[in-house]
Amino acid sequence: MESKLAEKSNTTMMMEFILLGFSDIPRLQWILFGIFLLLYLTILICNSTIILITQTDPALQTPMYFFLSNFSLLDICYATVTVPRMLMDFCTKKGNISLYACSTQMCFVLLLGGTECLLLTAMAYDRYVAVCNPLHYPLVMRHKVCMQLVAASWVTAIQAAIGLTYLIFSLPFCGSNRINHFFCDIPPVLQLACGDTSMNNIAVYVSSMVFFMIPFLLISVSYGKIISNILKLSSARGRAKAFSTCSSHLIVVVLFYGTASITYLRPMSNQSEGTGKLLSLFYTILIPTLNPIVYTLRNKDITMALRKLLNKLLT
Template sequence: METKTETNLSHLNEFILLGFSDLPNLQHILFGIFLVIYINILIGNGLIIIITTSDAALQTPMYFFLGNFAFLEICYTSAVLPRMLSDLWTRNKTISLLACAAQFFFFFVMAFTETLLMAVMAYDRYVAICKPLYYTLIMNHKMCIQLVIASWISGVPILMGQTYQVFSLPFCNSNVLNHIYCDMPTLMMLSCGDTFWNEVSVYADTVLFGFFPFLLILSSYIRIFISIHKLPTVIGRSKTFSTCSSHLRVMGLFYGSGIIAYLQPKTSYITGIEKNLSLFYTSLTPLFNPLIYSLRNKDVILAIKKLFSKLSH
């Protein structure tokens, strides 16, 4: 299915996303599986958004951030799954240069926003547990809105420049991407130009939007654990830690899957290993997050019960 020529393809106007073309007999089965996953992501995260905005008991900074995080998860997975579902159903693997650049830009903006928003949520828990007397003063409504806006827009100008850099590269001999979406490493592997500065900027962005937020999250939870350890009763420690455990699980899933995928050797992009790993952080993590936040959270479960009770009447 590859499109190979002897000339430079720097003026190409489309790519070919291989996706799961190596499984021709399973295309419609895979379509059904990922359609169910996508619908559940929309329902689960949509439910979190509804209850955090409509239930009076959940009008706190923690649930304000949780509602924004659920909306972000919908946007994040929608940058990849609808296109993948369309390719599986129609078996049309081509994607225009403009559509590829748009998918690239929006996916990485959402990914960077997710790291920043998780850092904000960790900071919120740090203030609530370590500085409870100042919590309402520090985490006031204006501050919450500013932190959310900063999380959403901080990566936009950098990703605009990154997108321009990547799609200005000359692409040679092939326009085939062995992936389910337009990912940075696979795109740069097709380039016959000098990608050194592109790779440097990728690592710089990773440090800025991945490593630094991770350090902030780690620092917040180290201080939280120290404060929890000082609590006089085991019940008090357990109750305080339960408010943080869900966030830790979500953070572990996101960072764990991302690290495993992006620290793979370059051969993984040739053989397609990274393509399979990417399903975890683009599909399964957004699917599990609503369950993680709701199953052990009594406030969320109560709000869901109240919502269904109203709907049933």
């Protein structure tokens, strides 16, 4: 009887965690604060600019830029879920986060990450239709269809995010309440759970396969057909133009899927805490910073729209 009571007390649900963040390098705290603040402001300004020009410039009222504006909004939300909290922890040097705040943050990270995976797939489909079926493009990629693809991405990701978050936080947590991360991500939180987490690990792995591998395979098939069609074009100028419209999206896909898949598809037991934090920095902060730069530098339409906007502001 006493042993059962002791076991029950040891597995009492914790109501607060401590995010350690980058407390292991105290000398660099304010330098990191400045860097992450600068990156966050860059994400806000650059992605907001893309949303503004795609909504106001008549030349950018196409399905491709509709998806791009939604993608930029996702990047802003993705960074906002993690970075302000991290900046606050740099200032307070505490890192305390309640169980409910931690679960909410995790749910939003999963929701936005899952939506981004599916939206990248929709963008690849848009490029496939544009290159391989240009005559049917206006009919296939109607505004209603684009809206449905975006809505389906959100609805599918919401269900998966809520289900995974519930599954993880229904576990008892005991022992240490220190999360060696700068936000409540699945691998470091699961490491603090008591009891058998094998079913949870399987659920995370299956969800990762659904949201990473299946979309990635669909994107790969789309781009395989796109490249095949581009190579058949007789005009060198036509090939260059087709490659330029697709290359930006392909770079973003490689960057995002490369880092996120390594984090969630590796076995939890093999995950290094330092490596996990570094990879998370890539797909939550650095990639949302790079995305608008990649799309701007590689896209003449956006460059021209930016020039028009600057001319209006300066005159």
